[in-house]
Amino acid sequence: xxxxxxxxxxxxxxxxxxxxxxxxxxxxxxxxxxxxxxxxxxxxxxxxxxxxxxxxxxxxxxxxxxxxxxxxxxxxxxxxxxxxxxxxxxxxxxxxxxxxxxxxxxxxxxxxxxxxxxxxxxxxxxxxxxxxxxxxxxxxxxxxxxxxxxxxxxxxxxxxxxxxxxxxxxxxxxxxxxxxxxxxxxxxxxxxxxxxxxxxxxxxxxxxxxxxxxxxxxxxxxxxxxxxxxxxxxxxxxxxxxxxxxxxxxxxxxxxxxxxxxxxxxxxxxxxxxxxxxxxxxxxxxxxxxxxxxxxxxxxxxxxxxxxxxxxxxxxxxxxxxxxxxxxxxxxxxxxxxx
Amino acid sequence: xxxxxxxxxxxxxxxxxxxxxxxxxxxxxxxxxxxxxxxxxxxxxxxxxxxxxxxxxxxxxxxxxxxxxxxxxxxxxxxxxxxxxxxxxxxxxxxxxxxxxxxxxxxxxxxxxxxxxxxxxxxxxxxxxxxxxxxxxxxxxxxxxxxxxxxxxxxxxxxxxxxxxxxxxxxxxxxxxxxxxxxxxxxxxxxxxxxxxxxxxxxxxxxxxxxxxxxxxxxxxxxxxxxxxxxxxxxxxxxxxxxxxxxxxxxxxxxxxxxxxxxxxxxxxxxxxxxxxx
Numbered sequence: 001x002x003x004x005x006x007x008x009x010x011x012x013x014x015x016x017x018x019x020x021x022x023x024x025x026x027x028x029x030x031x032x033x034x035x036x037x038x039x040x041x042x043x044x045x046x047x048x049x050x051x052x053x054x055x056x057x058x059x060x061x062x063x064x065x066x067x068x069x070x071x072x073x074x075x076x077x078x079x080x081x082x083x084x085x086x087x088x089x090x091x092x093x094x095x096x097x098x099x100x101x102x103x104x105x106x107x108x109x110x111x112x113x114x115x116x117x118x119x120x121x122x123x124x125x126x127x128x129x130x131x132x133x134x135x136x137x138x139x140x141x142x143x144x145x146x147x148x149x150x151x152x153x154x155x156x157x158x159x160x161x162x163x164x165x166x167x168x169x170x171x172x173x174x175x176x177x178x179x180x181x182x183x184x185x186x187x188x189x190x191x192x193x194x195x196x197x198x199x200x201x202x203x204x205x206x207x208x209x210x211x212x213x214x215x216x217x218x219x220x221x222x223x224x225x226x227x228x229x230x231x232x233x234x235x236x237x238x239x240x241x242x243x244x245x246x247x248x249x250x251x252x253x254x255x256x257x258x259x260x261x262x263x264x265x266x267x268x269x270x271x272x273x274x275x276x277x278x279x280x281x282x283x284x285x286x287x288x289x290x291x292x293x294x295x296x297x298x299x300x301x302x303x304x305x306x307x308x309x310x311x312x313x314x315x316x317x318x319x320x321x322x323x324x325x326x327x328x329x330x331x332x333x334x335x336x337x338x339x
Numbered sequence: 340x341x342x343x344x345x346x347x348x349x350x351x352x353x354x355x356x357x358x359x360x361x362x363x364x365x366x367x368x369x370x371x372x373x374x375x376x377x378x379x380x381x382x383x384x385x386x387x388x389x390x391x392x393x394x395x396x397x398x399x400x401x402x403x404x405x406x407x408x409x410x411x412x413x414x415x416x417x418x419x420x421x422x423x424x425x426x427x428x429x430x431x432x433x434x435x436x437x438x439x440x441x442x443x444x445x446x447x448x449x450x451x452x453x454x455x456x457x458x459x460x461x462x463x464x465x466x467x468x469x470x471x472x473x474x475x476x477x478x479x480x481x482x483x484x485x486x487x488x489x490x491x492x493x494x495x496x497x498x499x500x501x502x503x504x505x506x507x508x509x510x511x512x513x514x515x516x517x518x519x520x521x522x523x524x525x526x527x528x529x530x531x532x533x534x535x536x537x538x539x540x541x542x543x544x545x546x547x548x549x550x551x552x553x554x555x556x557x558x559x560x561x562x563x564x565x566x567x568x569x570x571x572x573x574x575x576x577x578x579x580x581x582x583x584x585x586x587x588x589x590x591x592x593x594x595x596x597x598x599x600x601x602x603x604x605x606x607x608x609x610x611x612x613x614x615x616x617x
Binding site: 001003005006009012013014016017019020021022023024025027028031041099104140141142146147151153154156157158160161164165166167168169170172173174176177178179180182183184187214217218219222223225226271273274275277278281282285286292293294297300301307309310313314317323324326327328331332336337339 | 353354356357358360361364365366367370374383384385386387417428429432434435436438439440441443444445448449451452453454456457458459460461462463464465466467469472484485487488489491492495509520524531543548549551552556565566569570572573574584585588589592595596598599600603606607610611615
């Protein structure tokens with residue numbers, strides 16, 4: 001294919017991705033070092049009340065010719081960033097006067113390191129879910145692979161359910177199970193475990209992690225299951241002839257064959273887990289833990305401050321850039337090998 | 340691989356264990372289904388009630404009083420729009436990426452991979468600014484285009500790998516016979532691409548249908564899609580609202596259940612597409 005027809009065929013995609021991904025990303029960087037506020041004028045108005053006329057000085061937003069409020073933008077440098085990672089307290093920071101009072105959930109107490117808090121939970125979430133996702137996915141794949149061919153279809157379908165369910169709905173369903181008067185919470189209470197699951201940090205975080213494992217394990221399962229279909233049969237038979245036990249065959253034949261897939265699933269999951277959002281919103285409402293993606297969303301929609309939100313977004317992007325390096329290197333090698 | 344144990348006991352353990360596991364995995368949805376058919380007092384009763392009188396009140400309240408059908412229609416419009424635009428734009432690009440050998444193709448694919456990793460909320464502040472300036476913030480058309488753009492990197496990669504399975508000889512033959520590139524693409528390649536298009540379409544469907552973050556931020560009350568409407572019951576304090584949220588959760592999941600039932604094979608094929616090659 002010649003370059004001209006390549007560009008012709010890809011033009012719609014490139015246009016879309018430039019306009020709605022690349023351009024907004026560049027804008028985010030610009031927004032994150034600025035702060036805008038509507039410009040107010042002092043006006044004197046005549047008021048007449050029951051005690052006679054009087055003059056009152058008040059503020060009024062200045063409007064341009066089209067009736068939109070005029071905004072004053074100024075460069076604030078890295079002050080939002082400094083605030084997010086705890087450098088420069090809010091009292092002395094340049095952005096302090098521009099910053100609106102954050103809700104207690106996010107900017108609680110004296111510490112302003114909301115981003116670091118969000119980042120540390122996001123990393124905890126990644127570290128806690130990844131091994132379980134791999135383990136459960138692998139176990140399920142081995143179990144279903146050992147079944148009769150006709151029984152597999154049903155089990156595959158049923159185990160896919162958590163993966164395709166709407167994330168917000170899945171998280172809500174788990175929340176309903178763990179309410180104080182929900183099914184699982186009550187069953188656990190009968191077993192002697194009395195916990196207000198959404199009442200404190202550690203248990204709410206545990207629920208978010210549980211949700212993550214529940215939702216992503218089917219993906220790992222499907223990938224491993226597909227990998228199991230191509231395990232070299234003659235090697236397995238040779239191992240059987242040599243008197244290898246089931247465990248030995250798994251350890252020395254099957255797992256080495258699946259190793260690249262384990263790497264693949266881990267990389268994809270780490271990338272996706274970094275974006276965890278819905279369970280944090282539903283299960284903790286940001287009260288006990290925030291994820292980096294939740295932080296941007298909250299600052300934007302609740303604090304209504306797109307400039308501060310942009311700074312959170314840029315910090316988030318920095319994190320994903322670091323996480324992406326191994327995946328990019330892997331793809332690089334593969335694609336160069338193909339070409 | 341051979342079955343793990345050959346004994347009858349081992350087989351029984353295998354089926355019972357896996358069955359129990361899968362049941363546990365489906366429990367959140369199954370229990371939501373059960374309590375969606377109950378009154379609040381029975382649904383969240385203490386002590387627990389295994390059996391309780393059934394009622395359709397929650398569904399009636401949701402679909403008739405709360406006019407959930409509006410949200411349903413919004414979801415249909417957004418999802419159908421996103422899937423069709425995504426596939427038409429993506430097929431053109433995926434085909435080009437599979438046939439072009441130059442450096443530009445390689446670099447653009449890498450850029451697409453980077454875009455795929457972007458957390459969606461990082462785009463929102465700029466979206467607000469840009470869409471407000473252009474006056475297109477609360478519009479379904481905007482939401483559809485945003486969903487398409489967000490999904491494009493994934494779509495391109497997946498379609499490209501399906502197109503790579505179609506031998507080059509096919510296009511060459513068509514070109515020799517006097518077709519232009521676009522004719523070869525339309526008349527020769529697309530007819531054999533349907534399985535790939537169906538699989539990719541399923542994943543585009545899931546993304547658009549399940550999206551909460553972008554849909555909740557970019558639409559107003561009249562344009563709420565189903566996930567956004569249900570998401571509002573996160574903070575529902577009233578018992579009626581909460582129970583309608585449960586009914587909504589079940590309602591939104593039913594199409595997904597049908598999807599798994601009919602398209603299991605394609606879903607599996609799509610999920611393993613990137614993996615098995617690598």
